[in-house]
Amino acid sequence: MVDQKADGTTGYTDGYLLPVPNDKKEAYKAMAEKAAGRFREYGALRVVEAWGDDVPDGKVTDYKRAVKAQEGENVVYSYVEWPDKETRDKAWEKMMSDPDMQPDGEMPFDGQRMFWGGFRPIVDE
Numbered sequence: 852m853v854d855q856k857a858d859g860t861t862g863y864t865d866g867y868l869l870p871v872p873n874d875k876k877e878a879y880k881a882m883a884e885k886a887a888g889r890f891r892e893y894g895a896l897r898v899v900e901a902w903g904d905d906v907p908d909g910k911v912t913d914y915k916r917a918v919k920a921q922e923g924e925n926v927v928y929s930y931v932e933w934p935d936k937e938t939r940d941k942a943w944e945k946m947m948s949d950p951d952m953q954p955d956g957e958m959p960f961d962g963q964r965m966f967w968g969g970f971r972p973i974v975d976e
Contacts, residue, residue, distance in 0.1 A: 853900035867929040869965035870920040878959035893942035897932040
């Protein structure tokens, strides 16, 4: 859905998982493209927002259960690659204080069911 890539070596990755109503896919994509541009401006090497395509139901847990996806929702898997954690931390400070990145109306997803984390690579082939 969104894949903005630059040159460089990833030293830190932010990962996100969230449910998005199917009828809000385009609104989410527009928001994601705006954020991706800003992440790149602030030092991200790559921003990927991926719309669920092959997300099977598991027997114990799965992506849909992780975000409590409801009927008519799909799962978005996203990640942002950074050169290092320091660049990521500085970028997030800028994002949080950037007036253009503040929500302007209804969000196209339920942020209470979104989760995220920061990760250091242990294998990068």
